[in-house]
Amino acid sequence: MSGSNKPSSGQKGGLEPPGPGENPHTDLSRVYSKDLLPTAGGESLTCKFFQELVNILMDYIFKSNERSSKILDFHHPHQLKEGLEGFSLDLPDHPEPLEQILVDCRDTLKYGVKTGHPRFFNQLSSGLDLVGLAGQWLTSTANTNMFTYEVSPVFLLMEEVLLKKMQSIVGWCEEEGDGIFCPGGAVSNLYSLLVARYDFYPEVKTKGMCALPRLALFTSEHSHYSVRKAAAVLGMGSDSVQVVPCDERYPSVPSVPHRSRCVQGLVPFYVNATAGTTVYGAFDPLTAIADVCDRHKLWLHVDCTGYSASSVTWNPHKLMGAPLQCSAILIKKRGLLQECNQLCAEYLFQSDKHYDISYDTGDKTIQCGRHVDVFKLWLMWKAKGSEGFGSQVNKCLENAEYLFKQLQRRADFKLVFESKPEHSNVCFWYLPPSLRGLPPGPDTNRRLHEVAPQIKAKMMEEGTTLIGYQPLGSNVNFFRCVFSNPATQHEDVDFLLEEIARLGSNL
Template identity: 55%
Template sequence: RRSGRDQLRVDGLCACSPRLPHLLTTGDKWHHTASGPSAGKMRGPTPGVKARAPVSGFLFLLEDLFIYLFFFVSDLLPALDGDTKTMTFLQEVVDILMAYIVESFDRETKVIDFHYPNELLQLNNWELQDEPATLDDILISCRATLKYAIKTAHPRYFNQLSTGLDMVGLAADWLTSTANTNMFTYEVAPVFVLLEYVTLKKMREIIGWSDGRGDGIFSPGGAISNMYAMLLARFKMFPEVKEKGMSSVPKLVAFTSEHSHFSIKKGAAALGIGTESVICIKGFVPFFVSATAGTTVYGAFDPLIAISDICKKYNVWFHVDGAWGGSLLMSRRHRWKLDGVERANSVTWNPHKMMSVPLQCSALLVREEGLMQSCNQMHACYLFQQDKHYDLSYDTGDKALQCGRHVDIFKLWLMWRAKGTIGFEAQIDKCLELSEYLYNKIKDREGYQMVFDGKPQHTNVCFWYLPPGIRYMEDKEEKKKRLHKVAPVIKARMMEYGTTMVSYQPQGDKVNFFRMVISNPAATFEDIDFLIEEIERLGHDL
C-alpha cells in the first residue's frame, strides 16, 4: 500500500526476519526503479505493472526489509546518505513503542509476562558479542525487551510508588534524549537551565518560602536529594569540614523518625558520619533532623511544626523528606498534611511519584541562597570560567555533586504547562480518593484486617488478607506464622497470572502484609474492585 514514505509494501513472509507484517490495504501498482537497496525508491503506480495478489494477506516494506536485514548502525546517521535509513529505522522503533503504549493501557492485557530468571535468560540471546548486530536484530531486541517488561502504565499495576505513563512527559523524555546535553552550564543547555530555574522557583513558592527565594537542584532521585541536605547541614554548621574532613569536627549525630527512608542512613554512611550516628546519643553534636512527609510503607506524615520548633530552639538544620508526600502541596484539599514545611531549611520532592513525571525527576529545594555553591564548588576552570559573556549564576554545575547531570527538568516543565497546577491537583486528589475508596471497602470486609487503626494519610493502604483456612484459627502463634506466608504466595500468583501487582512487606513485629499504593492516574474504582476480588480468588485456598 502507499505509505507516507511512498515506498512499496510486498506480500509474503521472510523466513530470516521475524518483523511484524503490514496488512495489504490497496491494489496500487508499483515497480522498483533503484539500482540497489541503499538507494531504493519505489515509484508508482505504473501502467501495465500489476501488483501481485497477496498470498498471506500481509505485506512487508521491501526497502525497510533490506535495511533491517543487511544494514548496521554504522549505516545510520552520521553516515553519508544515512538520513533515509535513519528515518526508516526510527519510525519502526516508534511503531514498536506506540504499540506497547496502547497495549499498556488495555485492561485485557497482562501487567507482566512473568518468567523466572533462568527461563528468561534462555528465551532470548542477551549476550554481548564482538561483531555488530544487524538493524533487524536490534529491532528484535527492542520487541523482546518490551515483551518481558513490566507494564508500569497498566491501570492495575500498583506495585511501586512510581506508576503510570504520561504522554506529554514521555514526549518530553524523547526530546530530552534527542537534545542529549548536560545540565552543568547555560553555555551547553541554555533552555533547560532556564526551565530548571523557573520551575525550582515555582516549587519554592508552593512550599511557602517568600517570593520563591532560595536554591535547589534536580538530582538522580530522593536518596541523593536527602544526602545533599545532610551535606549542606554539616557544611552550614562546620564549613571547615569541606577542606579538612571529618577529623576537624566533633562526632555528629542526625535524628530521623523510625519509619524514615533508608537513604538517611545511607547518606550518613557516604558522608563519613556513620549509620550508628543516625540515632540519639548524649554528648554528641546534633546537626541534622530529617522529618518525613509520607513514609514509604505507611504513608505517614511527621508533625512538622513541632519538629521545626525544636530545630529552631537548638539551631539544628531541619530537613523534610517529601519524596513521596511532597506532591500533596499541589492539592488545596490535602496540603495541610505538610503544615510547617515552610519552616524547613531543605525539602526533598519527587515529581516522578505522585505527579507521574517519567523517571527520574527529584528535586532538592534549599531555603538559603548560595549555600549549595559554597558547599560544593571546586572552581573547575575548564567548565566554569569567570569571564564568560553571560550571567554566571546560570552555570549550575559547580553547586552539584555530579559533573555530568541529566536533563530531568523538561519532563516536569512540559507536563506542568500541559496540565497546569489545577491538573496536577485533580490527579493527586483522584489518587487519594481511590485509596479512601479501597480503605472503606475492606476495613469491615470479612477476611481483611487493617495493619493500623484509622484512615491512611496518604494513598498507602496497608492490610492483611486472611484466607478462610486461617481466618478462625485460635492458636495465635500458628495463625501469625501462616499469615506471614499468605501475601508472598498471592503476590507470586499475581505475577504468574499477570493480572495485577501489589507490594507486600513485614514491618517491625508485624508479619507480611499488603501495601497498596495508588499513584497511577489511569486507575479507576473498577480497578480497585478488581484488585479485591483478585486477592480473594488467588488466596482463597491458602
C-alpha cells in the same frame, strides 16, 4: 499494530516521504546501524527505522493501557539468560541488522514489566504520563548535560523556573531558596545532610569529619532508609543516626537537646521529618518537630513535600507522575549549595565567559555531568497547569479512600489501620479461609506472615496485577497499595482485591 514476530517492513506510510532517489522499501534485514545518519543519504532509512520503533513503542503503550493484557510475563533469571524464543542477551562481536535490533526492542518490552498498566500497584512510581514521555524523548534527542549554560541554556532556565515554583509552593519567600534536580530522592536526601553539615561546619569540606565533634541526627523508625545510607556515605556513620521510635504510625516528637549541648559525646544538628512515610504514608507531626528545631537551632529537613523547613526533598516522579527520574532538593539558604560543593574546575567553569555564569550550575552538584530531568516536568506543567496536577493527586487520594472502604466491608481482608488513609497508601492483610476466625497470637501471626509472599509469587507468575508487601515493626507481612497511576479506576481496585482473594483462596 503488527502482532507478528518480525517488525513489519516495507509497509506504506511513514514519518516523512522519502527523498528523491531513496528507496522507501528498504529491507531492514540487510541494513545496519552504520547505514543510518550521520552516514550520507541516511535520512530515509533513519525515518524508517524510527517509524518501526515508534510502532513498537505505541503498541506497547496501547497494551499497557489494556486491562486484559498481562503486566508481566515472568521468567526466572536463568530462563531469560538461556535465551527465550531466540531473545539473546549476549553481546556480539559483529553487528546485527536493524531488523534484529527492532526485534530485540520488542522482546525487551515483552519480558519487562508494564509499570503504566492500570493494575500496577507495586511502586509509588507508576503510570505513564504521555506528555512526560514526549518530554523524555525530546530530552534524549537533545542529548546534553546540565553542567553549563553553554550547552544547556534552555534546560537550565527551566530548572530555575521549576525550582522557584516549587520553593514558592513550600512557602519560601522570593529572596530565599536554592536547589537542584538530583538522580533520585535518596540522593536528594543525601544533599540535605551534606549541606546541613557544611552550614554548621564549613571546615568539613577541607578537613573532613575528623575536625568536627561527633554529630547526631534524628529520624523516625519509619523514615526512608536513604537517611541512614547518606550518613554512612558521608562519613558520619550510621550510628550517628538516632532513630526516633514510632507509636504505631507516628514518631514521638524527638526530645533533642539544643545544638550547643553535647549529649553522650554527640552534638545534634539535623532532624529529618517525613511527610508521607514510605510504607504507611503517614505524616510526622511536622509543626511540633519544626518548633523543636527552631528552638534548638537544628536543621530541619522534610522528606517529601509541603512544609517550610531548611531543606525539602520533592520527588515529582512519584505522586505527580513524572517519568523516572525526577527529584529535587530544595535548600532554603541561598548560596550554600554552591559553597558546599564548588571546586571551580577551570576546564568547565571558566570565569571569563561572555554570559552570566551564575547559570553554570554544575558546580553546585556532587556530580559533574548531570542528566536533564527537568524538561519532562516543565512540559507536563505546561500541559496540565497547576490545577491539572491538583486533580491528578486528588484522584489518587480518592482511589485510596475507595480501597479503604472496600476493605472495611470485607471479612477476608483486614486493615493495618482502622482510620482513614492520610495519603495514597493503604496497608492491609489478606486472611485466607484457613486463618479466618483464629485467635490472634504468635502462631496465627507466623502463618499470616507467609500469606503475602505466597500470593505475590503466584501473582508474578500470573501477571494480572502487581502489589508490594513487607513486614514493619510488629506487623507481619502485609500488602501496601500505593496510588499514583492516573490510569487506575475503581474497577482496578476491585480487581486487585478479587485477584488477591482468588490467589490466596486455598492457602
